[in-house]
Amino acid sequence: MNLKEERDALVKASLDLIAAAEKRGGLSDADRADLKAKEKHIRGMNEHLEKAAEDQALLAQLKGSGGDSFVPDHSGGGKGGGLPVGDGAPLAIAPAAVKATARELAGNLVTAGPGGQKALIAGGTATATILARDTIGMPQLPTSILSLIPTAPLDSPTYRYLRQTNRAMNAGAVAPGEVKPTSAIGLTPVEDRLRVVAHVSDGMNKYDLLDVRNLQRFVENEFRWGLMTKVEQLILTGDGEGENPTGLLMQSGIQTQEFTDDLLTTVRKAITAVEVLGYTPNVIAMTPGDWEAVELTKATGTGAFVLEASPVDRAARKLFGIQVVVSTALEPGTAIVADLTEVALYTDRRGVMAEWNGQGQSDFESNLFRLRVEGRFGLGVGQPQAVVQVDTAA
Incomplete structure (x- = not known):
């Protein structure tokens, strides 16, 4: 038996x-x-x-x-089966999902072996190397505003949407037979396209990938985080030049809020600026330094911290009841208050793609493999006035 x-x-x-x-x-x-x-x-x-x-x-x-290629084959066993060789696998693109989808990323990028087992570079291979713990990466700074922007997958690399530029509501009581008042909304068509964001690893020794437990997963996790960090920076502050998209803070028609008295007062005025137009702000994005300043606010004269009596919910990271996102993609002195339901992050249906490749002649001769992680992204802002750029310092 x-x-x-x-x-x-x-x-x-x-x-x-x-x-x-x-x-x-x-x-x-x-x-x-x-x-x-x-x-x-x-x-x-x-x-x-x-x-x-x-x-x-x-x-x-x-x-x-012959050990010359680890290009993934999705013909069977993988979660996203049916994709052509080398196409990578679709994944959630929000940075908050990086840790949660690391195992999925590794699992989707391997060839199915006997019985559906994964067999690219897996833990538990026959090797003399024994590690007491997994490879530990450098700290990943939190960049998660993308997790609050609705994502829309597209079938085409180009897209078109309507942007509202003004609103004049003139409804009123009307006597029988009189002409009804006319109201107007300004809708402007906007055409744009998805932009490729990508990076490639340096050459990695084949036997390191074979011998070191979870090294493949670790490298993929790091590169996916690095990609989405850049995507967030482009989506927030891209200048629209060349292949850069026009970021949220560079959109025509957004509101601005000058610094007034102190940081808490300034943010509260920005919330009012959004609400007075009928929007419901659902995010406050600020740099780690500005969030620190909020939490370290002290009372005038006594110097005592006012955290307990202030509108800060430290446990839920909320300010005035609105979710705060700490973003390193913002420039110092700048914050955002916005209703992000009026914003869309566009991508293609492949999402973030990853591919191991060792087919180049020089890499083949040197037993090296390289990882490429990439995706296509674009931004749509249907209601620019739902976004306020906030000055956090005088």
């Missing part, structure tokens, strides 16, 4: 034990102890079976390709 057959027999024995206990009216202490022992044994068998499948698939891939 091989290991798989032994595992299946143990599972059947466990199910039979449970069925017999149900007929008796419940599990005895001996039954519970027996089931726990069987469960532990089954888990150990599963681990051995999974490791054996991964090793076999990796060896088969290396033998078949």
